[in-house]
Amino acid sequence: LPSRRPAASNGTARSAPSPDTSSVINLDQGDPTMYEAYWRAMGDRCSLTISGSEAMSYLSNPKGPCWFLLPELEKSIRRIHRLVGNAAAEAEDGRYIVVGTGSTQLVNAALYALCPRDQPEPTSVVCAAPYYSCYQEVVELLQSKLYKWQGDAHKFNKDEPFIEIVTTPNNPDGSIREPVVNRPNGKVVYDLAYYWPHFTPITHQADYDIMLFTFSKCSGHAGSRIGWAIVKDKEVAAKMTKFVEVISIGVSKDSQLRAAKILGTICDDCQGANTKSENFFDHARRLMTERWEKLHEAVKRSESFSLPKYPKNYCRFSGEFFETHPAFAWLKCNDRVKDCESLLKAHKILARSGSRFGADPAYVRLSLLGREEVFNIFVERLSTIKIEISNGN
Ligand code: PMP
Numbered sequence: 001l002p003s004r005r006p007a008a009s010n011g012t013a014r015s016a017p018s019p020d021t022s023s024v025i026n027l028d029q030g031d032p033t034m035y036e037a038y039w040r041a042m043g044d045r046c047s048l049t050i051s052g053s054e055a056m057s058y059l060s061n062p063k064g065p066c067w068f069l070l071p072e073l074e075k076s077i078r079r080i081h082r083l084v085g086n087a088a089a090e091a092e093d094g095r096y097i098v099v100g101t102g103s104t105q106l107v108n109a110a111l112y113a114l115c116p117r118d119q120p121e122p123t124s125v126v127c128a129a130p131y132y133s134c135y136q137e138v139v140e141l142l143q144s145k146l147y148k149w150q151g152d153a154h155k156f157n158k159d160e161p162f163i164e165i166v167t168t169p170n171n172p173d174g175s176i177r178e179p180v181v182n183r184p185n186g187k188v189v190y191d192l193a194y195y196w197p198h199f200t201p202i203t204h205q206a207d208y209d210i211m212l213f214t215f216s217k218c219s220g221h222a223g224s225r226i227g228w229a230i231v232k233d234k235e236v237a238a239k240m241t242k243f244v245e246v247i248s249i250g251v252s253k254d255s256q257l258r259a260a261k262i263l264g265t266i267c268d269d270c271q272g273a274n275t276k277s278e279n280f281f282d283h284a285r286r287l288m289t290e291r292w293e294k295l296h297e298a299v300k301r302s303e304s305f306s307l308p309k310y311p312k313n314y315c316r317f318s319g320e321f322f323e324t325h326p327a328f329a330w331l332k333c334n335d336r337v338k339d340c341e342s343l344l345k346a347h348k349i350l351a352r353s354g355s356r357f358g359a360d361p362a363y364v365r366l367s368l369l370g371r372e373e374v375f376n377i378f379v380e381r382l383s384t385i386k387i388e389i390s391n392g393n
Pocket of ligand 1: 101
């Protein structure tokens with residue numbers, strides 16, 4: 001952790017009480033609270049005062065293609081991508097930034113922008129299973145005439161327009177992915193929420209038509225609800241902007257200012273501004289590595305589960321070789337158990353069943369992004385679960 005120690009948490013509604021060893025632990029949601037300790041130790045370096053008269057107008061940049069995007073945030077977003085090397089985001093190269101209330105809003109905006117209007121049927125939206133469970137919810141919620149959920153991209157064989165969402169590294173299983181449908185008539189949205197050097201080696205600079213990122217997984221500030229899209233086509237960027245305009249007349253400026261400040265601080269520290277402590281990415285990668293080591297150890301002790309294997313690659317950002325350390329564990333129960341979610345629930349561990357991701361319920365997704373004390377209880381509990389292997393009698 002950074003050396004500067006913070007004032008202790010004051011125990012208000014902003015911070016959760018520590019769980020005791022017998023309580024139910026919830027690893028269903030990917031709430032990135034594990035990074036709170038890092039940011040607390042940063043003291044006031046990311047604090048920001050917004051006076052009563054500031055950030056009042058709806059407008060941020062009336063001449064820009066995304067009129068509600070604050071120039072400060074735009075600058076920080078382009079800077080962090082330049083520094084990390086994970087995505088092509090330069091204005092000079094014609095890349096537009098659209099900000100959203102979380103990247104969840106931008107999934108909606110991208111679908112709205114990409115669906116052709118001249119089709120008799122709603123456009124199919126697909127994603128290779130196991131897929132992030134929220135896509136299906138987003139697509140089905142309003143029963144739109146523009147698009148319909150068609151599930152697993154591997155099974156999509158219709159000769160009609162479609163949109164494929166490619167999540168890489170993938171939520172829930174951490175795999176590195178490419179589109180699977182690869183037919184004309186298709187458009188691809190890349191959800192790169194986890195393409196940051198604390199989760200996976202940065203092997204190349206992504207440069208796709210639409211790329212989605214989120215502040216939630218980059219720095220852990222999910223509560224600010226900031227996401228952004230990098231878009232090549234000006235018209236698509238304009239349609240996405242229109243969507244956010246109609247749904248919410250823009251995005252909180254208070255949150256944008258905070259995101260700009262924090263992303264800027266991460267960049268400053270990566271460029272040596274703070275010699276006393278680790279930069280955010282090095283710190284977060286070390287933590288993720290430690291968690292995965294503990295998890296592998298627990299799985300080994302239990303002998304009842306298995307985990308996917310991840311490739312080791314060279315990271316252009318850190319200059320090191322390392323394995324992907326996904327934000328979630330995609331855990332499979334051994335063959336005797338058909339419903340892994342129920343098994344874990346009986347041991348007071350709440351997980352999300354594989355069936356929610358279009359996969360087998362022998363799998364579950366468990367968040368590894370929670371607070372340290374919760375994570376430690378989880379691995380301890382997991383290591384003691386023994387699935388009886390009968391001898392067939
Ligand atoms: N895409 C993926 C793959 C995610 O895992 C998440 C968050 N769980 C999101 C998008 C949405 O993030 P946000 O908090 O920005 O809405």
